[in-house]
Structures are given as C-alpha cells and as structure tokens.
Amino acid sequence: xxxxxxxxxxxxxxxxxxxxxxxxxxxxxxxxxxxxxxxxxxxxxxxxxxxxxxxxxxxxxxxxxxxxxxxxxxxxxxxxxxxxxxxxxxxxxxxxxxxxxxxxxxxxxxxxxxxxxxxxxxxxxxxxxxxxxxxxxxxxxxxxxxxxxxxxxxxxxxxxxxxxxxxxxxxxxxxxxxxxxxxxxxxxxxxxxxxxxxxxxxxxxxxxxxxxxxxxxxxxxxxxxxxxxxxxxxxxxxxxxxxxxxxxxxxxxxxxxxxxxxxxxxxxxxxxxxxxxxxxxxxxxxxxxxxxxxxxxxxxxxxxxxxxxxxxxxxxxxxxxxxxxxxxxxxxxxxxxxxxxxxxxxxxxxxx
Ligand SMILES: [Zn+2]
Numbered sequence: 001x002x003x004x005x006x007x008x009x010x011x012x013x014x015x016x017x018x019x020x021x022x023x024x025x026x027x028x029x030x031x032x033x034x035x036x037x038x039x040x041x042x043x044x045x046x047x048x049x050x051x052x053x054x055x056x057x058x059x060x061x062x063x064x065x066x067x068x069x070x071x072x073x074x075x076x077x078x079x080x081x082x083x084x085x086x087x088x089x090x091x092x093x094x095x096x097x098x099x100x101x102x103x104x105x106x107x108x109x110x111x112x113x114x115x116x117x118x119x120x121x122x123x124x125x126x127x128x129x130x131x132x133x134x135x136x137x138x139x140x141x142x143x144x145x146x147x148x149x150x151x152x153x154x155x156x157x158x159x160x161x162x163x164x165x166x167x168x169x170x171x172x173x174x175x176x177x178x179x180x181x182x183x184x185x186x187x188x189x190x191x192x193x194x195x196x197x198x199x200x201x202x203x204x205x206x207x208x209x210x211x212x213x214x215x216x217x218x219x220x221x222x223x224x225x226x227x228x229x230x231x232x233x234x235x236x237x238x239x240x241x242x243x244x245x246x247x248x249x250x251x252x253x254x255x256x257x258x259x260x261x262x263x264x265x266x267x268x269x270x271x272x273x274x275x276x277x278x279x280x281x282x283x284x285x286x287x288x289x290x291x292x293x294x295x296x297x298x299x300x301x302x303x304x305x306x307x308x309x310x311x312x313x314x315x316x317x318x319x320x321x322x323x324x325x326x327x328x329x330x331x332x333x334x335x336x337x338x339x340x341x342x343x344x345x346x347x348x349x350x351x352x
Contacts, residue, residue, distance in 0.1 A: 017131040020085030023067050025078040041080035043235050044139040049106050051091025055212045055221055056145030060086050066244050080236035090124050099124045101337050107189055109199035142200040142207045147215045149334045152298035155179035157209040159186055159198045166206045173231040176223045183267040190270055222246045264352045270343035274311055279344055282307040295332035323347055
C-alpha cells in the first residue's frame with residue numbers, strides 16, 4: 001500500500017492482524033530499551049474493539065485513509081512507529097458490541113493466554129484477541145477509543161496501581177475528556193487484567209482507554225481528530241497532511257479549564273448479576289420532585305443504602321441492591337447485555 005513503510009528494525013517478527021496498518025520511518029527510528037533487544041517506540045491506536053462504538057471506528061478509518069494515501073515524505077520525520085487498527089471487524093459490520101451478548105473482546109486480554117487457547121471452542125473474540133495480543137505486548141503507548149452504551153461525559157479510564165508521569169502526559173493530549181476514572185484494582189474484570197489497556201500496562205507500556213461519549217454519538221468526532229493529531233505529533237513526530245483536522249474545535253481556553261476541572265473517580269467494585277436472577281433498575285421521585293431511573297447514565301450519583309436496583313430469583317423473591325456508602329454508577333448495562341454472573345454496573349467514588 002502506498003505510504004506505508006515497514007519498520008524492519010522495530011517489529012520485524014510482528015505480524016499484524018487483519019484491518020491493521022503500520023506507519024514509520026525506518027531510517028531514523030530511535031531506540032528504546034525493552035529487555036535485551038532495543039527497538040523503536042510503538043504507538044498503537046485502536047477503535048471498534050466494541051463494534052457499536054462509532055467514533056473509534058471512524059478515527060481508525062480516517063487515519064488509515066489519510067496515511068495510506070499520504071506522500072512518503074509525510075513519514076520522514078517520524079521517530080517511532082504507529083500502528084492503527086480495528087478491534088472487532090465482525091461486530092463493526094453487525095453494528096453490535098460483540099458477536100453475541102456473552103462475548104466481549106475487551107475481556108479477552110487476560111494474562112494467561114493458555115486459558116484462551118485451551119478452550120474447546122474459541123469464539124471470534126477469543127481468536128481475535130490471540131491475533132492482537134502480540135502487538136499489544138510490544139506497544140509502548142496504547143490509545144483504545146471506546147464509547148459508552150448509556151449517556152456519559154467523556155472520560156479516560158486508566159487501570160492498575162501505577163499512575164506515572166507518562167500517564168499524566170498522555171492524558172493531557174485529550175482535553176475533551178472531563179473525567180479521569182482510575183481502576184487501580186482492575187474491578188472492570190472482577191480483579192483480573194482483561195482489557196487491551198490493562199494488558200499493555202501489564203507488559204510495561206502505557207494503556208489508555210478513552211470513552212469519548214455515547215456509542216452512536218458522532219458529535220465529538222472533530223474534537224477527537226484534533227486530539228489524535230496532537231498525540232501523533234508529540235509522541236511519534238508525525239504530522240498529518242494539512243487540512244485533515246479542523247483546528248478551531250479545540251481551543252487553548254478549553255484546555256486550561258480542563259486542567260482545573262478534571263474530575264477524578266476511583267472504581268470500587270462491580271455489582272454482579274446473581275445466577276438465575278433478573279435485574280431491574282430502581283426508579284422513583286427525588287426530594288426535589290424529579291423522577292429518576294437508576295442506571296440511566298454514567299456517573300449518576302447515589303446515596304448510601306438508596307436502592308440502585310432489584311434482583312429477582314425464579315420464585316419472584318426480591319433482593320434490593322444498594323451500597324453502604326455514597327457513590328456513582330459507572331458503565332450501567334443496557335438490558336440486552338445483562339448476563340448472569342457478570343457485572344450489571346460498577347460503583348465508583350469521587351476522589352477529587
Ligand atoms: Zn467499548
């Protein structure tokens with residue numbers, strides 16, 4: 001393909017999955033020390049790990065379209081390697097999160113690869129994760145672009161105990177995000193490393209999951225394009241062809257206010273759907289006479305012991321779901337994605 005240069009020195013042995021492309025300038029890639037074999041810095045951008053999250057898919061197609069058709073000189077200044085790819089092409093085609101409601105590509109990146117390989121039947125997501133894993137192991141910075149099923153302020157989730165100055169620097173490229181959601185204990189996978197960003201961090205890189213808004217909402221696309229353009233300039237010295245972004249959408253003023261206003265939350269725990277149970281969100285009327293339904297948006301506040309929802313067993317017996325402390329709901333599931341034994345929603349606390 002025109003415009004793609006394979007960085008032989010960097011990732012000679014790395015076979016890219018389908019719907020991925022790589023861009024670099026092999027003549028001046030600097031080396032970072034990784035184990036015994038030095039290699040060029042690898043920045044990876046993923047979209048469509050969940051097929052219904054449209055901004056990430058659009059960003060990947062936009063970048064690949066631009067860079068595949070760019071003149072060779074575009075890559076001359078690069079000082080690292082960029083890999084851009086679609087996570088779950090089959091789900092993207094179907095317009096769904098995954099190929100079935102029980103599958104989720106972003107829970108397949110567990111540390112023990114054998115646990116996936118030894119399954120009797122591998123789902124499409126299992127197989128796709130095996131194809132993508134080698135690349136994520138080598139990745140120094142991952143930007144994985146997602147969107148939520150329920151409305152949300154844009155936010156960035158960073159998992160694991162470590163939050164380094166590199167995380168802080170990468171976070172600054174994305175001022176559209178209003179919230180930093182930390183998940184120190186990997187509660188998203190019930191305590192187990194399982195997402196793309198967690199897997200990159202486990203392998204020594206910086207992994208960022210960027211939730212740009214609600215799944216089908218494309219209104220932020222120009223803002224995110226600008227952010228990605230700046231990220232590429234600063235991290236791999238790649239300048240996108242002129243006119244490919246609209247510079248007016250991301251002002252310095254906006255950036256300054258974000259620095260001050262970035263809200264921080266910490267994930268505390270998942271609420272899992274009990275086996276043989278159904279779940280309903282609580283609804284009611286608040287003190288100021290507003291009607292509400294719990295689980296209708298991300299970062300919805302609740303108070304200690306306030307009913308969040310109800311679980312019903314086969315006999316119709318009801319269990320009230322609540323929390324012993326005040327908190328916020330994150331990633332509340334839509335009904336079709338509620339699976340027994342798996343999280344319905346996560347509880348987070350505001351930390352600043
Ligand atoms: Zn997602």
